[in-house]
Amino acid sequence: MNELSVALLLQTPTVGVRDVACDGACRHRSPSECAAATHLVFPYRGAYVRHVGRQDVVAEANQVVFFNRDQEYAISHPVGGGDACLSVSIGDDLLDELAPADQLEDGASTVFRRPTRGLAPQVQILAARLRHGLARGALEPLRAETLTLDLVRRALGERASSARAASYGRRKLADRAKLVLASDPARRWTLAEVADEVGVSPVYLTQVFAQAEGAPLYRYQLRLRLAAALDQLDDCEDLTALALDLGFSSHSHFTAAFRKLHGCTPVDFRRLVRPRGHA
Numbered sequence: 001m002n003e004l005s006v007a008l009l010l011q012t013p014t015v016g017v018r019d020v021a022c023d024g025a026c027r028h029r030s031p032s033e034c035a036a037a038t039h040l041v042f043p044y045r046g047a048y049v050r051h052v053g054r055q056d057v058v059a060e061a062n063q064v065v066f067f068n069r070d071q072e073y074a075i076s077h078p079v080g081g082g083d084a085c086l087s088v089s090i091g092d093d094l095l096d097e098l099a100p101a102d103q104l105e106d107g108a109s110t111v112f113r114r115p116t117r118g119l120a121p122q123v124q125i126l127a128a129r130l131r132h133g134l135a136r137g138a139l140e141p142l143r144a145e146t147l148t149l150d151l152v153r154r155a156l157g158e159r160a161s162s163a164r165a166a167s168y169g170r171r172k173l174a175d176r177a178k179l180v181l182a183s184d185p186a187r188r189w190t191l192a193e194v195a196d197e198v199g200v201s202p203v204y205l206t207q208v209f210a211q212a213e214g215a216p217l218y219r220y221q222l223r224l225r226l227a228a229a230l231d232q233l234d235d236c237e238d239l240t241a242l243a244l245d246l247g248f249s250s251h252s253h254f255t256a257a258f259r260k261l262h263g264c265t266p267v268d269f270r271r272l273v274r275p276r277g278h279a
Helices: 092-098 121-135 141-156 167-183 191-198 202-213 217-235 239-245 251-262 266-273
Strands: 004-011 015-022 039-046 048-052 055-059 063-067 072-076 083-090 116-118
Touching: 004 121, 004 141, 015 121, 015 141, 039 121, 039 141, 055 063, 083 092, 083 121, 083 141, 092 141, 092 202, 121 141, 141 191, 141 202, 141 217, 167 191, 167 202, 167 217, 191 202, 202 217, 217 239, 217 251, 217 266, 239 251, 239 266, 251 266
Parallel strands: none
Antiparallel strands: 004 015, 015 083, 039 063, 039 083, 048 055, 048 072, 063 116
């Protein structure tokens, strides 16, 4: 039997992301299994064959593999070395918003017609960024969820919203989201929390906010935090405490984000604004 190693990288009300590695010990077809929820699986190392009914599909790093809810399948490893995949789960309601209709079977539940779909190199890079960022603990929930939804959206292909609001409506929705974030910039918001406050789905929120603001929610929140840093740096002696108070995970995280946006470190900025002789 194959030995699996599963690392939970992210679990929120909106998405789940796991890093799944298999040793590939089972060269021949395994006993049947069944997925309890629909997963989009992004292989990044090795290869395996997935057997669904009479259909056999090779899973490797140039495609996304669809594991449909309640669909029986078996796995075999004709080549040695095992495999590793990034597995993404999203609720049916949100997945239905993201998936083009021609990729889904008719019916109440979200079931993909085809077992796999090819990936562009840019999508593979996004999947790698997400996996490494989550594994290092470098992504806050809001950013990680946004990147995950973006990964799914790009893997499936763009879909125009059937309920796209007018320009004024998109702006008002984005403004409501901005007020939510501004109410507590240091909070580690999840997409579901912000979406609940605004009154729309997480998928729709990310689409409309990016259209209205030209930037994703997490980047807007980062700008709010760094604006607060600009306000407080002159009187601040403990940069680590300031970083944590503003919602950054560490002094280095704060410094890297500040330098990327402003072209200098917080210490450099403080030197610029403090009068000479100020302790």
